[in-house]
Amino acid sequence: MQTASTNICERLCNKSIRDITLLLNIPRSTDSGIITKWKQLGTTANQPQSGRPRKITERGQHMQKCTVHRNRQLSAGSIAKDLQMSCGLQISTTTVHRELHGMGFHG
Template sequence: MQTASTNIGERLCNKSIRDISWLLNIPRSTVSGIITKWKQLGTTVTQPPSGRPRHMIERGQRMLKRTVHRSHQLSAESIAKDLQTWCGLQMSPTTVRRELHGMGFYGRAAASKPSITKCNAKRWMPWCKARRH
């Protein structure tokens, strides 16, 4: 496979993007992207990701997942304290919630269901019988 420097070299020889794409057998959008990057940054090397690094590393995520699987009823505050004592990871409950949401865990409460008294049961029986037939 051809390198980006070949792509830039072709461009410096006054070749069109379409010609470079045909010569190197790569899509025109790729050629255009490389040339744009070279014009803006002066390099075609991949830049490091921008933004703040993630607070929780992979090991911490595994510990968090294990903790949640053990007990689904724990609050984010108690999970944050557990992680601090077990792993030495110091993080806020908000970070714990964010990581759990990223893993697909969301807090869900069971729907409250009315208690069925004898009176309610008698009242519902005809409806249940009519529905079964």
């Protein structure tokens, strides 16, 4: 984060973006991004993640897809139970349905 703090100090000393990029040897887009973030948020630190993390992992999605390919007649409830037994994931039938819909499986 040394670059960000140096960048802001230089900006406060009324140096141009071009001078700062030459001084710090960073791209102009990086310099502009740091300054914009500092002006909007008052800090250059990363902000907390917005929204809830996904419940199902990529491995769980792959297992779900394989389960559906093996037997397309299974209900969302039975797929949820299968994932619970194999991966230990507690997933609702609505989540299973939403994930399958996102993968292109309908009906």
